[in-house]
Amino acid sequence: MSEHQQDDESRKGVNRTVKILLVIVLVFFALSFVQILLMK
Amino acid sequence: MSYAATHDQHDDHHGAPKSFFQRWCMSTNHKDIGTLYLVFALTMFFIGGSFAMGIRAELFKPGLQLMQPYFFNELTTMHALVMIFGAIMPAFVGLGNWMIPLMVGAPDMALPRMNNLSFWILPFAFILMLSTLFLPGGGPAGGWTMYPPLSLQSNSLAYVVFAIHLMGISSIMGAINIIATILNMRAPGMDLMKMPVFVWSWLITAFLLIAVMPALAGAVTMLLTDKYFGTNFFNPGGGGDPVLYQHIFWFFGHPEVYIMILPAFGIISEIVPTFARKPIFGYKAMVFAIACIAFLSFIVWAHHMFAVGLPLGAEIFFMYATMLISVPTGVKVFNWVATMWGGSMTFETPMLFSIAFIILFTIGGFSGLMMALVPADFQYHDTYFIVAHFHYVLVTGALFAIIAAAYYWMPKWTGNMYSEFWGKVHFWNSVVWVNVLFFPQHFLGLAGMPRRIPDYNVAFANFNMVSSIGGFLFGASQLIFVGVLIHCVFFSKKKATDRVWEGAKGLEWTVPSPAPYHTFELPPVVRDEELAHGHVND
Numbered sequence: 001m002s003e004h005q006q007d008d009e010s011r012k013g014v015n016r017t018v019k020i021l022l023v024i025v026l027v028f029f030a031l032s033f034v035q036i037l038l039m040k
Numbered sequence: 041m042s043y044a045a046t047h048d049q050h051d052d053h054h055g056a057p058k059s060f061f062q063r064w065c066m067s068t069n070h071k072d073i074g075t076l077y078l079v080f081a082l083t084m085f086f087i088g089g090s091f092a093m094g095i096r097a098e099l100f101k102p103g104l105q106l107m108q109p110y111f112f113n114e115l116t117t118m119h120a121l122v123m124i125f126g127a128i129m130p131a132f133v134g135l136g137n138w139m140i141p142l143m144v145g146a147p148d149m150a151l152p153r154m155n156n157l158s159f160w161i162l163p164f165a166f167i168l169m170l171s172t173l174f175l176p177g178g179g180p181a182g183g184w185t186m187y188p189p190l191s192l193q194s195n196s197l198a199y200v201v202f203a204i205h206l207m208g209i210s211s212i213m214g215a216i217n218i219i220a221t222i223l224n225m226r227a228p229g230m231d232l233m234k235m236p237v238f239v240w241s242w243l244i245t246a247f248l249l250i251a252v253m254p255a256l257a258g259a260v261t262m263l264l265t266d267k268y269f270g271t272n273f274f275n276p277g278g279g280g281d282p283v284l285y286q287h288i289f290w291f292f293g294h295p296e297v298y299i300m301i302l303p304a305f306g307i308i309s310e311i312v313p314t315f316a317r318k319p320i321f322g323y324k325a326m327v328f329a330i331a332c333i334a335f336l337s338f339i340v341w342a343h344h345m346f347a348v349g350l351p352l353g354a355e356i357f358f359m360y361a362t363m364l365i366s367v368p369t370g371v372k373v374f375n376w377v378a379t380m381w382g383g384s385m386t387f388e389t390p391m392l393f394s395i396a397f398i399i400l401f402t403i404g405g406f407s408g409l410m411m412a413l414v415p416a417d418f419q420y421h422d423t424y425f426i427v428a429h430f431h432y433v434l435v436t437g438a439l440f441a442i443i444a445a446a447y448y449w450m451p452k453w454t455g456n457m458y459s460e461f462w463g464k465v466h467f468w469n470s471v472v473w474v475n476v477l478f479f480p481q482h483f484l485g486l487a488g489m490p491r492r493i494p495d496y497n498v499a500f501a502n503f504n505m506v507s508s509i510g511g512f513l514f515g516a517s518q519l520i521f522v523g524v525l526i527h528c529v530f531f532s533k534k535k536a537t538d539r540v541w542e543g544a545k546g547l548e549w550t551v552p553s554p555a556p557y558h559t560f561e562l563p564p565v566v567r568d569e570e571l572a573h574g575h576v577n578d
Contacts, residue, residue: 013224014150021216025254032258032288 056557065160068152070141071555075453076159077134078446082522084126084166085439089515091119096477096511102498112494113181114173120184121200124300125207126166128434131442132303133158133214136242139449140218142548142555143236145227145564150220158213165206172196183492185289186260188274188282192267201260208253215246215253222246227547229566233327236546236572237320240327241306244334248295248302251338256292259285283348290341298337300434301401302330304441305372308394310546311448312376313572315391316383317543322375323573329368329375336365346414347421355414362412366405373402388541389463393444396471397437404432407482422492425485431478436471443470443521450528451536455554458528466524469517476510545572 056072057063067073094115098106107115137155141148149155172179177195180186191197222235222243235243262273263285272278274285305326313320320326342350342358350358376398385391407429411420420426451457480503489500496504536553550570551559 010224014220017220017223018151018216021219021250024250025212028251029254029258032255032291033262 066156068148068156069557070137070149070152070155071453071557073149073155073159074134074136074138077130077137080159080162081127081131081134081442082525084122084130086518087170088119088122088127089518091115091122092511093515095119096508098494099496099504100508101505102496102501104495107494109494110178110181113183113492114179116492117180117183118170118173121169121180122166123434124184124296125204126162128300128438128442129211130162132242132245132300132438133211135307135442135445135449136214136218136303138453139548140221140239140242141225142452142551142559143239143546144222144225144230145547145560145566146221146225147558147560149217150225151217154213155217158210158217161206161210165203165210168199168206169203172199175199185286185293186263187289188263188266188285191263192274197267198264201264204260205257208257211249211253215249218242218246219250227560227563227566229568230547230571233324234566234568234571234573236306237309237323237326237330238303238306241302241309241330244330245299245302248299248334248337252292252295252299255288256296259288259292262288283345286345286348287341290344291338293344294341295334295337297430297433298333300438302334304397304401304438305330307441307445307448308376308397309372310572311390311394311444312379312398314448314541314543314545315388315394316380316385318379318383319573320375321378321381322371325371326375329371332368333365336361336368340365343412343417346417359412359414363409366409369405373398373405384543388447389458389460389467390444390448392464392467392471393440393447396467397440397444400432400436400440400471400474404429404437407432420485422490423485424481424489424491427491428478428481428485431481435478436474440470446521446525448541449548450525451540452548452551452553452555454529454532455536455552456528456532457534457536458524458532462520462524462527466517466520469520470514473510473514473517477507477514478510480504480507480510545570547571 056069057066063072064076067076094107095112098104098112098115137149140146169179175196179196180191180194180200182191182194186200194200222239226235262271265271266273266275266280272280274280274282276282309320309326340358340362342354343362346355346358376394387395407425411417411426411429447458447463484500484503484507487500489496489504538552539549540553541549547560547564547566547570548555550564
């Protein structure tokens with residue numbers, strides 16, 4: 001694998017990881033509000 | 041599969057920028073940003089420490105001595121916020137920034153520009169928060185937990201909420217960066233189960249941060265809308281429930297406690313094998329114990345709230361879940377002891393702080409176990425017993441680990457050896473005075489002295505005076521640390537070798553001391569025997 005291919009693979013991996021993590025952040029932010037509905 | 045780390049678009053082929061502004065304000069270099077985090081944390085440690093000195097000075101004798109009660113409440117609140125969000129957490133992020141890329145063989149963090157932003161948000165957040173002390177209405181004084189309705193009376197709520205949002209954004213970005221780096225930028229051959237325990241501890245901590253910081257953001261946003269936009273999330277008059285805030289806050293707050301201790305576990309797991317000259321005992325068990333603690337941290341939050349009147353079933357569940365945490369924690373403590381067992385031990389300053397950590401953190405763990413018992417907690421709740429417990433966990437736990445890490449990696453960072461003599465002077469002063477400071481607080485709590493009060497019954501006078509003397513001397517001892525740091529960075533004549541410590545293993549010791557501005561621009565060849573755990577099958 002050339003250095004540039006490694007570059008691309010690594011960057012794609014980073015982008016995918018960041019997207020997944022951002023979704024987790026949003027879910028937990030929403031969860032703090034949803035708790036209120038569950039508690040009622 | 042991990043891919044080799046790569047060249048980013050920034051100034052890879054050059055040394056550090058010459059201009060001060062370029063180097064420190066515009067930096068995308070993980071080592072420089074790590075240094076910025078560490079310097080920031082040290083500064084905040086002394087600001088938070090000065091608040092603590094004010095608290096201990098007021099409590100030196102019964103009666104109001106030096107300050108009005110509201111100012112005392114501001115000090116307790118600010119001391120906690122500054123130490124937790126400004127000192128302990130940024131110190132661990134700084135250590136992570138410095139060491140994670142070096143330990144996994146990556147040239148930098150995965151998102152270097154975001155790394156810069158994560159750091160530079162922090163000083164502004166803390167200037168904003170600390171500035172509230174000078175506002176006409178004063179700063180926040182309802183405790184760092186900001187329980188409504190008390191916290192809603194503060195005029196500075198909006199400032200503090202904004203500051204907490206900024207810190208949260210910074211933490212989330214930092215956590216995303218660390219996870220992306222560890223999962224994508226490891227050198228070929230650095231399998232997950234060959235990573236140093238410190239890297240594992242940070243990977244798991246980063247997931248905790250990502251899960252709970254948004255919950256804190258949600259909780260404080262609801263406080264804000266309750267105060268300024270007419271909502272009634274926590275207002276019983278409008279159908280809300282103030283206890284609900286406590287549930288959401290502690291859903292954040294308990295994992296937060298582990299955010300402040302798991303990287304410390306990682307640090308101790310690096311230092312003990314080095315100075316025992318043995319691989320860590322039970323590598324896999326150590327990793328799984330960290331993961332197990334992290335999981336359990338999500339299902340124990342209500343043990344902070346036993347006294348609010350939870351249903352009996354809930355109290356029993358949270359009691360047993362909390363006690364369960366002592367199992368993986370015990371695994372870790374026993375494994376550190378087993379690592380030392382039969383090792384060729386030497387007692388340099390990092391090792392001394394690590395051994396003190398193991399003993400004193402365990403004391404904090406045991407008092408934690410005591411208050412996990414619901415009936416007992418009704419006595420301990422909101423007393424100085426709690427204050428003693430969490431300071432054993434956070435000062436002799438998290439802070440001692442940070443200091444141990446600073447001594448351990450300082451030669452790699454600076455290229456110079458610190459003064460072992462003054463390091464030991466610092467250690468012995470710290471370990472003696474920290475116990476004089478916090479141990480009597482157990483007795484005060486058991487005798488019924490409540491937390492967060494500027495005045496107290498004369499029956500508590502003696503132990504408070506002892507505690508205050510310990511506090512002043514512990515605070516003064518930390519000036520020795522600053523002296524050792526300054527001497528090491530600027531004046532030390534003794535150069536560090538690449539490996540620094542005889543028993544040190546791992547990729548970070550294969551680069552020169554001081555670590556060059558850019559490391560691992562080409563992925564290193566990872567040889568198992570070079571790794572601390574690479575050749576261990578347990």
